[in-house]
Amino acid sequence: MSALLPEHIANRRWRRVAEMAEQVQAAPNAPHVPSPCQSVCVMHPQTGLCEGCLRTLDEIAVWSRLDNPAKLQVWALMPERLAERIALEDAA
Numbered sequence: 864m865s866a867l868l869p870e871h872i873a874n875r876r877w878r879r880v881a882e883m884a885e886q887v888q889a890a891p892n893a894p895h896v897p898s899p900c901q902s903v904c905v906m907h908p909q910t911g912l913c914e915g916c917l918r919t920l921d922e923i924a925v926w927s928r929l930d931n932p933a934k935l936q937v938w939a940l941m942p943e944r945l946a947e948r949i950a951l952e953d954a955a
Contacts, residue, residue: 874952876901876915877945884941896934898926899941910948917944 869881880899887896900923903915911919918926922937929937 872945872949874949876903877917877948880915880917880941881945884938884945887935887938891935896931896938899938907948909951910944912944912948917941917948 869878869885872878872881879901883897883899887893899916899918901915903913904923905914906912906920907914913919913923916923918937926934926937
C-alpha cells in the first residue's frame, strides 16, 4: 500500500485494514490468511462495501470457505478500495 501509508489514514478501522494489508502482502506464503473483519458489519449504501473491512457481502459470506489464494485476491483489492472509500469520505 505504498500510495496510502497507514499512519496517514485518520479512520482507525481503515488504518488497521491498511496495516493488515501490508502484513498480508509481505507474507503471501503464510499458512493462514487473516480476515480483514473489524467487527463493524455495516454496508455502505453507495459502495456496497462493509464500512469496517471493505469487503462485499459475497466476500464476507464465503470467507471461511475460501482457500488462501482466493483470500489473497480479496486482500489485493484493499488498497484500491481503501483509496476510493477515503476519496468518497473526503468529497462529503
